[in-house]
Amino acid sequence: MSDQTKEAIDQINRLSRRSFLKAASGLAVAASLGTGLLGAANAFAAVPEGIKVMSASEYQVMHRLMQVTLVTQGTGLVPASEIPVMQTLDAALLATMEPHILEGLKGGIAYFNDGPRAEYGQPFVELSDTQAAAFCDTWADADEVPQRALAMGLKKLVGLAYWANPPTWTPLGYGGPVTEKWKLESLGNAPLPKS
Amino acid sequence: MQDTIKAKNVPARGLAVTQASDVTRDTLELNADAVIIGSGAGGAIAAYELAKAGKNVVVLEAGPYVPSEKFTEMMAVSMDTLYADHGGQANSAGDIAILQGACVGGSTVVNAALCFRTPDYYLERWGKEFGLTNLTPKVMRPYFEKVEANLGIAPNKAYETSAGAQLLKGGMQKLNLPEGNAHRNIRNCAMTGFCFAGCKSDRKQSMLVTYLPWAVAYGASIYADTRATQILAADGKASGVLAEIVDPQSKTVKCQLRVNAPIVVGAAGPVQMPLLLQKSNLNGNGQVGKNFACHPTLSVTGMFEENVDNFYGATHSLYMDKYTMPEDGGYLLLDAIQDPVEASFQAEPGTGKPYMSYMSKYRNSVRLITLIHDQNVGEVNWNNGAKEITYFVDDKDFQIMKAGLKTNARVLFAAGAKQLYIPTSQKLTIDSVDQIDAVIDSLDNEPARYRYTSFHPQGTCRMGADPDTTVVSPTGETHEVKNLYIVDASLLPTSIGYNPSETVYALAHYISDQINRAHG
Ligand SMILES: Cc1cc2nc3c(=O)[nH]c(=O)nc-3n(C[C@H](O)[C@H](O)[C@H](O)COP(=O)(O)OP(=O)(O)OC[C@H]3O[C@@H](n4cnc5c(N)ncnc54)[C@H](O)[C@@H]3O)c2cc1C
Numbered sequence: 001m002s003d004q005t006k007e008a009i010d011q012i013n014r015l016s017r018r019s020f021l022k023a024a025s026g027l028a029v030a031a032s033l034g035t036g037l038l039g040a041a042n043a044f045a046a047v048p049e050g051i052k053v054m055s056a057s058e059y060q061v062m063h064r065l066m067q068v069t070l071v072t073q074g075t076g077l078v079p080a081s082e083i084p085v086m087q088t089l090d091a092a093l094l095a096t097m098e099p100h101i102l103e104g105l106k107g108g109i110a111y112f113n114d115g116p117r118a119e120y121g122q123p124f125v126e127l128s129d130t131q132a133a134a135f136c137d138t139w140a141d142a143d144e145v146p147q148r149a150l151a152m153g154l155k156k157l158v159g160l161a162y163w164a165n166p167p168t169w170t171p172l173g174y175g176g177p178v179t180e181k182w183k184l185e186s187l188g189n190a191p192l193p194k195s
Numbered sequence: 196m197q198d199t200i201k202a203k204n205v206p207a208r209g210l211a212v213t214q215a216s217d218v219t220r221d222t223l224e225l226n227a228d229a230v231i232i233g234s235g236a237g238g239a240i241a242a243y244e245l246a247k248a249g250k251n252v253v254v255l256e257a258g259p260y261v262p263s264e265k266f267t268e269m270m271a272v273s274m275d276t277l278y279a280d281h282g283g284q285a286n287s288a289g290d291i292a293i294l295q296g297a298c299v300g301g302s303t304v305v306n307a308a309l310c311f312r313t314p315d316y317y318l319e320r321w322g323k324e325f326g327l328t329n330l331t332p333k334v335m336r337p338y339f340e341k342v343e344a345n346l347g348i349a350p351n352k353a354y355e356t357s358a359g360a361q362l363l364k365g366g367m368q369k370l371n372l373p374e375g376n377a378h379r380n381i382r383n384c385a386m387t388g389f390c391f392a393g394c395k396s397d398r399k400q401s402m403l404v405t406y407l408p409w410a411v412a413y414g415a416s417i418y419a420d421t422r423a424t425q426i427l428a429a430d431g432k433a434s435g436v437l438a439e440i441v442d443p444q445s446k447t448v449k450c451q452l453r454v455n456a457p458i459v460v461g462a463a464g465p466v467q468m469p470l471l472l473q474k475s476n477l478n479g480n481g482q483v484g485k486n487f488a489c490h491p492t493l494s495v496t497g498m499f500e501e502n503v504d505n506f507y508g509a510t511h512s513l514y515m516d517k518y519t520m521p522e523d524g525g526y527l528l529l530d531a532i533q534d535p536v537e538a539s540f541q542a543e544p545g546t547g548k549p550y551m552s553y554m555s556k557y558r559n560s561v562r563l564i565t566l567i568h569d570q571n572v573g574e575v576n577w578n579n580g581a582k583e584i585t586y587f588v589d590d591k592d593f594q595i596m597k598a599g600l601k602t603n604a605r606v607l608f609a610a611g612a613k614q615l616y617i618p619t620s621q622k623l624t625i626d627s628v629d630q631i632d633a634v635i636d637s638l639d640n641e642p643a644r645y646r647y648t649s650f651h652p653q654g655t656c657r658m659g660a661d662p663d664t665t666v667v668s669p670t671g672e673t674h675e676v677k678n679l680y681i682v683d684a685s686l687l688p689t690s691i692g693y694n695p696s697e698t699v700y701a702l703a704h705y706i707s708d709q710i711n712r713a714h715g
Binding site for chain 2: 068069070071072074075076077092096097098100101129132133136137140141145146148149151152153155156159160162163164166168169171172173174175176177178179182184185186187188189190191192193195
């Protein structure tokens with residue numbers, strides 16, 4: 001591993017000792033969450049009554065990020081406001097996270113919101129659309145590992161929460177599940193081998 | 196004894212499994228000849244081979260039993276129900292998603308069914324470097340043949356492809372690169388493209404519809420929702436397993452289970468297996484959890500002018516392995532179709548409009564995966580009660596990845612792509628062939644910079660003759676404890692650069708034979 005890489009990792013560790021990033025694994029999840037939507041089945045079934053996992057301020061950050069990331073104007077895509085993005089994020093992605101991971105992620109959201117203060121004198125939630133998008137791009141290309149991880153990870157969470165909802169697929173021309181549509185018969189269990 | 200065992204009929208569908216909902220007692224004690232931890236590639240094969248040889252086998256599986264008809268064919272939901280950590284498992288730096296199945300049947304339920312025999316190169320290298328002179332190509336051949344026959348592993352038929360694979364094949368031909376036709380454990384592929392979400396119509400010959408029902412036909416019992424928490428050993432010999440049966444909804448422990456058995460077979464996979472050994476204080480030489488490798492992959496997305504609609508078809512049907520052996524380069528190219536959820540995080544075209552414009556072109560996109568044979572530089576350990584996978588892409592491996600990405604990019608352009616998206620955290624596209632070298636040469640090996648995915652964790656309990664540097668002996672028994680065997684992907688002494696399921700199937704079969712021989 002190069003010295004630069006080692007230094008970057010040390011940086012993560014130093015940061016994770018500070019209060020705003022208690023668990024680096026929170027970043028880990030944000031950055032690398034596969035396509036997994038925890039409890040996604042439940043989230044699709046019913047629009048939750050309210051946001052239960054995110055605090056009001058975390059909700060504001062993620063909601064603002066959604067507005068900045070999922071810009072549908074001028075495209076045939078379904079506006080994010082018509083999709084339960086925040087509910088999916090809350091009930092499906094955050095609700096069943098391991099507590100230490102969720103704690104790290106919450107720290108990361110707060111850190112991200114505070115990020116623009118140095119350059120813009122304002123938190124993320126108060127930036128204009130142009131400023132907010134530029135801030136996300138700057139952090140994605142930052143030298144600091146946690147900034148890159150958060151810029152990528154938080155956007156990924158918002159994206160997953162949107163694209164996991166089947167109504168978003170129609171404008172893409174994607175048809176979703178097929179087995180029933182194509183009337184495919186199940187082959188069931190394979191017979192016992194002869195030898 | 197083997198000849199006298201009569202199998203029951205294999206039911207046409209479904210699997211007899213004891214689940215948390217079936218359990219009414221707080222404690223349960225079972226006696227068996229062998230207890231198997233994990234029901235994936237390794238565990239299922241061992242369950243069948245041991246049960247067929249007349250042993251009373253109990254299989255413990257931490258994940259749920261999800262019958263195929265419940266598969267949703269929606270990636271996000273499938274990740275939630277069938278994958279480890281609901282798809283969120285990652286390395287400690289968070290830049291590699293490490294995917295594994297966590298359900299009855301393990302990763303075989305969600306894998307893409309692509310099968311390769313272990314190259315002779317590795318079998319010979321393991322002989323020289325790890326004293327595994329028993330695993331010669333000649334010894335292993337019948338094991339490969341057997342699992343291939345049992346799982347219907349065969350070359351793809353001409354129609355078993357996808358629109359994207361056809362374009363990529365043309366690209367490979369133009370560049371004079373050999374197009375590899377995948378072998379898969381699939382019968383009558385329906386080309387839904389949903390391998391990663393589980394095969395709803397049971398064409399994929401996963402453990403769920405093959406070795407597990409066959410093991411049950413020979414009397415094995417399977418416990419789902421049941422996480423092994425400790426391997427029991429006394430006087431240097433394995434004696435059983437402690438486990439918890441956990442209600443999948445409330446996550447509360449319903450029942451404490453103890454299985455007394457003179458043979459314990461570990462098949463919890465390369466992340467959980469070392470954690471369980473460490474928790475059981477079975478790490479005398481400190482090697483358990485070390486030497487983790489994972490075949491990191493990066494996907495380059497090519498945008499075509501026309502709609503390619505590369506989302507239904509064979510999940511993988513094409514590969515390019517001209518440079519796969521370490522001397523030749525150490526990387527493999529694989530085609531893969533993708534649903535919108537997967538497409539949504541393969542690139543960082545910029546925030547807002549550029550991202551949504553990229554997604555609007557989903558029908559035009561084709562991705563090609565670069566997978567590398569990596570060094571075993573990682574570790575799996577407990578950290579404050581939580582698992583930690585410490586793995587960073589090695590600098591030398593990163594150079595290999597870059598070489599692979601260059602070939603990947605050339606193939607995509609030769610196939611007709613007009614623009615390529617590199618999966619980096621900053622906006623990075625390649626707009627023409629002559630930009631490939633400059634763009635890829637500029638990439639540095641930095642954490643949280645790339646969108647890596649690993650489908651193949653390996654190592655952590657590596658096999659070898661030296662009890663000081665390896666965990667498992669050449670016959671699959673741990674050096675530390677007698678009658679404790681390991682049969683999963685944690686055995687692999689080095690990463691193998693090819694998709695490893697057939698290697699795991701064959702090794703598990705080989706070790707099961709050793710168990711049956713030693714415990715007739
Ligand atoms: C999405 C995906 C695609 C893949 N595609 C391919 C492919 O095309 N070709 C290929 O060759 N390989 C592929 N693989 C990899 C291949 O499936 C694995 O290498 C192989 O299944 C590993 O076998 P295993 O026995 O080590 O573990 P697994 O098959 O993962 O099984 C381990 C099982 O142990 C269970 N377990 C864990 N801890 C405990 C515990 N404490 N108690 C009880 N049970 C426990 C887990 O829930 C799991 O079910 C893919 C994997 C994934 C995830």
